[in-house]
Every structure is written in structure tokens, then in C-alpha cells.
Amino acid sequence: MVYDVIIIGAGPAGLAAAIYSSRARLTTLLIEKNSCGGQMIITDLLENYPGFNGGINGFDLAVKLESQAKDFGAQIVYDEVTNIEDGKIKKVVTINNSYHAKTIIIASGTHVKKMNIPGESAFIGRGVSFCATCDAPFYKDKDVAVIGGGDSAIQEAIYLSKFAKNVTIIHRRNSLRATKILQERLSFYNNISVVYNSIPKEIIGTSSIEKIKIINIETNETQEIKIDGLFVFIGLLPNTDFLTNIALDDKGYIVTDENMHTSATGIFACGDIRKKYLRQVITAASDGAQAAVSAGHYLETL
Numbered sequence: 001m002v003y004d005v006i007i008i009g010a011g012p013a014g015l016a017a018a019i020y021s022s023r024a025r026l027t028t029l030l031i032e033k034n035s036c037g038g039q040m041i042i043t044d045l046l047e048n049y050p051g052f053n054g055g056i057n058g059f060d061l062a063v064k065l066e067s068q069a070k071d072f073g074a075q076i077v078y079d080e081v082t083n084i085e086d087g088k089i090k091k092v093v094t095i096n097n098s099y100h101a102k103t104i105i106i107a108s109g110t111h112v113k114k115m116n117i118p119g120e121s122a123f124i125g126r127g128v129s130f131c132a133t134c135d136a137p138f139y140k141d142k143d144v145a146v147i148g149g150g151d152s153a154i155q156e157a158i159y160l161s162k163f164a165k166n167v168t169i170i171h172r173r174n175s176l177r178a179t180k181i182l183q184e185r186l187s188f189y190n191n192i193s194v195v196y197n198s199i200p201k202e203i204i205g206t207s208s209i210e211k212i213k214i215i216n217i218e219t220n221e222t223q224e225i226k227i228d229g230l231f232v233f234i235g236l237l238p239n240t241d242f243l244t245n246i247a248l249d250d251k252g253y254i255v256t257d258e259n260m261h262t263s264a265t266g267i268f269a270c271g272d273i274r275k276k277y278l279r280q281v282i283t284a285a286s287d288g289a290q291a292a293v294s295a296g297h298y299l300e301t302l
């Protein structure tokens with residue numbers, strides 16, 4: 001079968017694209033490596049997505065989007081895309097199969113960045129975590145540290161503070177990157193503290209984490225902080241390993257125009273994978289809608 005549209009990635013961008021393309025009666029296949037929702041499913045509360053006063057849990061929103069896409073007729077397969085081959089009919093190769101389509105929408109999103117310091121790999125799953133929503137309950141009345149100063153670090157530190165005894169945020173600069181409302185909220189939690197101008201150097205422990213060694217970049221002093229768990233939120237990296245012959249920027253994000261066209265004819269990109277200024281669920285969903293409409297216009301020219 002040749003689909004009208006194959007969408008790679010079922011985060012908010014891919015799911016929105018699937019809703020729009022299947023509602024436009026385009027045969028639509030969505031290919032997802034893990035589970036629908038992308039990074040959103042590890043977010044406890046989305047409080048800036050319009051229409052949900054008081055916020056909505058990221059997993060719950062993902063379930064709603066998935067069921068909306070399926071109700072309009074989108075098919076979903078769970079597999080990992082390893083390659084795409086361009087042509088009038090395009091081929092999407094996965095680990096277990098290959099699929100054909102007239103257009104492709106890439107919505108493969110991002111993955112979490114690692115610190116690459118001694119102890120990090122060894123303690124993943126034994127104290128080092130990249131998901132507070134998944135692992136916070138393991139740290140009830142314990143001491144944890146959070147690395148990073150962006151929205152994820154601050155939002156997840158606040159979530160962790162409901163479980164842990166103490167949460168220490170370690171940030172490499174003297175001011176946080178996170179949006180102001182999150183920064184203001186930090187002052188309401190007396191079990192959260194921030195250590196500025198410091199970068200992590202080593203995670204120390206035996207069977208589990210015992211301490212993190214950090215260095216103050218202004219004074220060069222090292223300090224060891226006793227912790228039971230470490231949560232790392234130092235940003236995201238684009239999932240573009242399977243791509244060739246599509247223009248990327250210097251950080252590896254796909255370059256598109258405002259209508260989501262990539263450098264390859266009939267191939268579109270949307271969401272966090274795209275070079276853009278604001279990476280949010282709402283901008284991902286907006287991109288997805290635009291990509292599907294652009295794909296529809298392209299199909300009319302064939």
C-alpha cells in the first residue's frame with residue numbers, strides 16, 4: 001500500500017499532524033518508536049496548554065490526542081525508523097518493515113542530553129534519572145539534586161519537593177533560564193535550594209549514589225553534596241540519526257520554512273525536531289497542523 005502521508009514520531013506534533021491529515025481523508029500512517037506522547041508523557045503538569053485551567057497531566061493529554069487521531073482514521077505502528085529513501089514514492093524503512101508514501105512528515109522530536117561525567121552511566125537506574133514523574137516516589141524523605149536551570153529543571157524540582165526531604169538545584173550560571181513564574185514559585189518551597197555557578201564533576205557511590213562532586217566555576221572550589229538521587233535536566237538533542245540529505249542547522253535541527261517544508265520536496269518536519277525559537281506542546285501541535293495541511297497541498301500537485 002502507498003499511504004498519502006507517513007508521519008514519523010507520535011509526540012504532540014506528530015499526533016496533531018495525524019489528526020489533521022486523517023480528518024482531511026488522507027491515508028495516514030504514524031510510526032512511533034516508544035509510546036504516543038513523546039517528551040510530554042514524562043511531564044506531570046502542563047499548565048500553559050490552552051483550555052486546561054489548572055493544567056493537564058502530560059500522559060493524559062497524550063492519550064486524548066492518540067484517541068482523537070485514531071478516531072479520524074490514522075493507523076499507528078510501533079517501530080523504529082532507520083532510514084528514509086526519497087523519490088516520487090518515498091520509502092520509510094523501520095527495524096521490522098518498510099512502508100511507502102507520497103509524503104513524509106518528520107516529527108521525531110528530541111531526546112534528553114546527558115552530562116557525560118564519571119558515574120553517570122553507571123548509576124542510571126540506580127539513582128540517576130531523567131524523569132521526575134517516573135522516579136520521584138522512590139525518593140520519599142530522601143535528598144536529591146537536580147542539574148539544570150531551565151523550565152524542565154525547575155518544574156521537576158518543584159514536583160520532586162513533594163516527595164523528597166531536600167531538593168538541591170545545581171545550575172552552572174548565576175541566574176536561572178526558566179520562565180519567571182517558575183522561578184517565583186521556587187520561593188514557596190522551603191525544601192528547595194539553588195547552588196549557582198556550579199557544574200557537576202563526578203557521581204560518587206557504591207551500590208547506589210552517595211554524593212555528587214561539583215565545582216564552583218568562579219572560585220574553583222570543589223564541594224561534595226550528600227544525595228540519594230540525581231535528576232538531570234540539561235536540555236534536549238534532536239532525533240535525526242536516521243536522516244540523510246535533509247538540511248539541518250548547526251545544532252542538528254531540521255531547517256524548514258514557515259509552512260514546514262524541508263529541503264526535500266514532499267518531506268515536511270514539525271515540532272521540536274525543527275529549527276525554531278519556542279519548543280512547547282502548543283507550538284508542536286501548531287506545527288503538526290501546518291505540516292499536514294502543507295502535505296495535503298503537495299499531494300494536490302501530484
Ligand code: NAP
Nearest residue numbers: 048148149150151152153155172173177233234235236279
Ligand atoms: P533548556 O531550556 O535547554 O535548559 C537546559 C538547562 O541546562 C540550562 O539551564 C543550561 O544552562 C543547563 N545545561 C545545559 N548543558 C549543561 C551541562 N552540560 N551541564 C550543566 N548544565 C547544563 O532545557 P529544558 O529545561 O529541558 O527545556 C527544553 C525545552 O522544553 C525548552 O524550550 C523549554 O522551554 C521547554 N519546556 C517548557 C516547559 C513549560 O513551558 N512548562 C516545561 C519544560 C520544558 P544555561 O542556562 O547556562 O544554558
